[in-house]
Amino acid sequence: MHILHVSAVTNWGGGEYHIENLCSELLTSNPEIKNTVLCVEDSPFKERLSKTKIQYITAPLRIKIDLRYVFKLGKICKKHQISLIHIHDPSALQLTIIADKIYNLPPFVLSKKTSFPIKDRKKTLFKYNYSKIKKILCVSNETKNVAKKAIVDKNKLLTVYHGTNLKTKSTKTPFLIRKKYNIPNHKTIVGHIGNHIKAKHLETFINVVDRIINIEKHTNFIFIQIGTFSERTDALKVKVNQLNLQEHLIFMGYTPQASNFIPQFDIALMTSQSEGLPQFIYESMYHKTPIVSTDVGGISELITHEVNGFLAPIHDADTLTAHLLKLNNSTNLKAQFISKSYKILLAQFTTENMARETVKIYKSVLKDA
Template identity: 65%
Template sequence: MNILHLSAVSNWGGGENHIENLCTELAITNPEINNIVFCVKNGPFHERLKQTNIKHIASALSIKIDLRFAFNIGKACKTHQIDLIHIHDTTAIQLAIIADKIYNLPPFIFSKKTSFEIKQRKKTLYKYNYPKIKKILCVSEETMRISKKAITDHNKLITIYHGTNLKNKSSKTPFKLRDKYSIKNNTIIIGNIANHIRAKHLDTWVNVANRIINEEQKTNFFFVQIGTFTERTQPLLNRVKELNLNNHMIFLGYTSNASNFIPQFDISLMTSQSEGIPQFIYESMYHKVPVVSTNVGGIPEIITHQKNGLLAPMHDDKALSELILQLVDNPKMAENFINLSHKKVTENFSTSQMAQNTIKIYKHVLNNV
């Protein structure tokens, strides 16, 4: 079975981490499956793949719909006798459809990794309902619920949780946060890993810090944010300066093996306004760091409020701040959360389980073409 994993994303994020985990797991458990990743040339994902044993092909993508990328998809399918194309982002769907018109490609599977509503526009609906897409793998039940509004054939939809890779965990980092930024031992580190995109709503992240440090006068907190900078970064930095938070907050930008820093966090804070299920939460559960998060997307499917974490409505920095302070004042609660979360993620949300569930879909599609 020859699978082409199609990514047209120009940065590194949870979606790319999912592809890497899937291919790595399948190489171990199912070596008869030949996985090839088709990605953007010289992008962060391409650079990362160069450091792995994962087979990959890179193509230039200078504009969103770059015909060279589409042509090269077709050529790769012919050269490598691809049986199935696993598409991992919406831009890649468009490019695969263009390539299919020219080369008559093998069947598609699409992974829907966010809980964004699918726009009810003719071109968008055509893309998502393209007949070559035989299955849509939803990252959460909430993602499936939202997708049903736009997908005509609900039988195409199935939920497969991504989970965390239990085989490659490490806490090795090039430096210790407390050492590098002179953070005192009694200072509480609030951590977050997310690229600077609209869905992550890092304005709320800054607002939480402002409430705790400036309004509540709790100065024994330090906020660490890790993730790729974008056009949204400078306004965030400006607000941090305006609020006099520079001594209590650092934005590290893109950092390789960012999840290795999680054990150095005292609390993981997620402020997203839209999600599938973020890898950051899975990783925090594994590393036994308590989670405070907004209750968006599929997050409530793995974090139950007051049972193994704390949840608040999106944009509600007041509620999130209060939950953080509540958790700090209740170490026994935090201990219960992390023990339950660790058990839950290791037993139910591993990338090994994700890979085996995905194989079943591959085989089902190919047996019914």
């Protein structure tokens, strides 16, 4: 069995981390299965893969539909006798369908990693209901439920939680946050990892900082945000300056091995307005950092409110603020959230479980092909 993992993402995010985790796990658990990743040349993902044992091939993608990428995909399938194509993002899906029209490719498995509704447009519905897609692997039950509205054959939809890779964990970082930014030990570090995209809604993150610092007057907090900058970043920085929060909120930008910094956070804060199931939640659970989050996507499938974390409605900075303050003032709550989250993670949400379930699906698809 030779699986081609297709990624057409030009930055680094949770989806690419999933591909790396899956392929790394399969190298150990199922060495008889060969995995090759097709990724965009000169991308952060390519740089990341170059430091692993994962086999990868790059292709140019300068425009949305770059035929050089399409031709490369088709030629790889023929040359390497690919058994099955695992598509990991919407752009990759479109490019793979175009390649199929030219090369008649092997069957597809598609990963649906967000809870964004599939748009009710003819071309979009055609893509997601394409006949070569044999199974759609949803990152959470919520993602599956959202996808049901657009997928004709509901039997194609399966939930496969991504989980975290216990074999690759590290706390090694090039610097310590407290030391680099001169943060006293008595100050609470609240951290977030996520690229500057609409789904993460960092406007809410800033609103929480504003309430804690300017309204509640709790200046014993420092907020750290790690993630790739985008066209949204300038507006976020302007808002920070307008609220005089420059000394209280630090944007670190893209940072390699970002999850290694999580143990340096006292509290993990998610403010997303849309999610599948963010890797940041898994990683915080593993690194024993208590979590406060908006209740979106599949997050409530990992975090039960007031049992192993705090949840709040989207855009609700007031409730998130109250949760942060309550958690920061309770040693017992922190210990409870950390202990319960860690046990849940090890029992259900590891890459070992993810790989096992994914291999079953690969085999069933190829058996029926």
